[in-house]
Amino acid sequence: MDETRSFSIAGSGTYLPRREVSASELDELTGQAAGATAERFGVVKRHWADQDETSSYMGAVAAQQALDEAGWDPSSIDVIIGACGVMEQPIPGTSLLIQRRLGLGDSGITCFDVNATCLSFLQAFDRALAGFALGEWRRALVVSADIASAALDFSEPEASVLFGDGAAAFALEAEGPHHRIAHSFRSYGDASEACKLEVGGTRLRPSDDLEDFLARAKFQMDGPEVFRATSRRFPTFLQELLGKAGTSVEGLSLVVPHQASAAALEHLKRCLADGHRKTVDIFANIGNQIATSMPFALHRARMDERLTPGEQTLLIGTSAGVSLGGSVIRW
């Protein structure tokens, strides 16, 4: 099967919340010794959303930036795909709320959301490329926006200081100079307890047992278990993906990973030839923004002119569930 999908990036944008939280503030919040957040977790600062900086607000600002660069007539957009780790609210989807904020609420542009936790963008991007390849769509807006700070448990430094908020958006067009040459996505539900946010769906309800509901309202992560579930599968996964792309680690000039943690990024860099130079790492100042990390890092690489024509980039990451996902793109 030919997995090559051609596309172009017509524009991209990001949004970072105005409020900055320093590593020393995080030390205090998490009850750690001074300097621990920086030393143990490689954190310089985080950006956290204020009340008015909702997921759809941040997503719409990033999307407008992408649209401004693209210069598209809004009526030419075929689809808006929301690609958040966690939605702004269960009903309706974040894509619809973003469409309205963009002033396109009467446009009829198809809106839906794709969820694969931290890999939502990668999966949504792949769905957009599939739509392009079939001629269903010519112009797609893929938007990630996440507010991790909404559900952090500060009694668990490892499950809290890693995370930051923000949004990133890409205006993508069918055909063009870029080629996604291979894609892989593997899921292992056996590890679904390792990384979870239980409150906010159909199972736990405040009317049943409020105390229990509130006790489970924070994100929980068993870091070592997530590492075990993903790292043992990672080498084979990467090898298969690169094999499908007909390339090798040496054939990659850039790696844009999900920004899971400083430790995960270090592990990834060591798996790659010249990994420290090739890998986009924005963890210290931006953090793990759930689904937003990958497009945020890709936008940064694009702004830094690191998406070099003819060269190959690997988008790669892991997500709660767990899933492993990656794409190889030749620019």
Added chain:
Amino acid sequence: MDETRSFSIAGSGTYLPRREVSASELDELTGQAAGATAERFGVVKRHWADQDETSSYMGAVAAQQALDEAGWDPSSIDVIIGACGVMEQPIPGTSLLIQRRLGLGDSGITCFDVNATCLSFLQAFDRALAGFALGEWRRALVVSADIASAALDFSEPEASVLFGDGAAAFALEAEGPHHRIAHSFRSYGDASEACKLEVGGTRLRPSDDLEDFLARAKFQMDGPEVFRATSRRFPTFLQELLGKAGTSVEGLSLVVPHQASAAALEHLKRCLADGHRKTVDIFANIGNQIATSMPFALHRARMDERLTPGEQTLLIGTSAGVSLGGSVIRW
């Protein structure tokens, strides 16, 4: 553009919660006069999920039924798409939880979720067909499961008695006798306030203002506003969809709609030639199961041998947001 996508249904299944709630019980719950739930809303009974009947539990039972009929080797499944109106929990996605419950948690089968509220199944089905057309996947399991009863406000009969719980799943295969010959999906975020569930995402947090959080923890619907937002757009939408399919209302032998409400179903039947005979209506006993309604009704039609080879079926519905969506299938 040719929108024809060939596929086959290898199996399908459903799950209905064991607990039955009669119309007279609903009269009492909602403070209405005896008989009002039946007379005003056309409700005979509802099925509501008990604590152990979670979204992923119900989804897995329906999925196993579909897989049993298909007789597939589980390792041949390429993708499991969760297509719920509301997820079981925000992290990880319901598709992963279903994968685990099916005993496939170490399989690596791709899992992700698609959300378009009540049209999640239609959108997920379309994404599966796109994957088939590109040769990305050959076998897909699309599963909807919803527990509307988790967030009903009984002080609003119109926003509560309509809804029921359940799950439905389809085992779909690339190529085969069936052809999806046209598809349309239009979204209008201007009406996103008309139908909403605010609690369960990144915006409202119990730690900010618990009283406000609890006050907004129920589903809210402005029925007349939803009707205005969708009905004025419906005739054009239907005409365009049938035009793309090269057919007319007369050319349809069956209509499988989202089961929004008795009033909405009646409105739809009147828009169609011979609509009362052609339309699958399971509202009285099953209700509006959010995203599960459409696949549940489709499964019923399949069991009743109403998916006649060579004849055309319209899948159609509206969802919160609002969106209008439909597909024409020739069996």
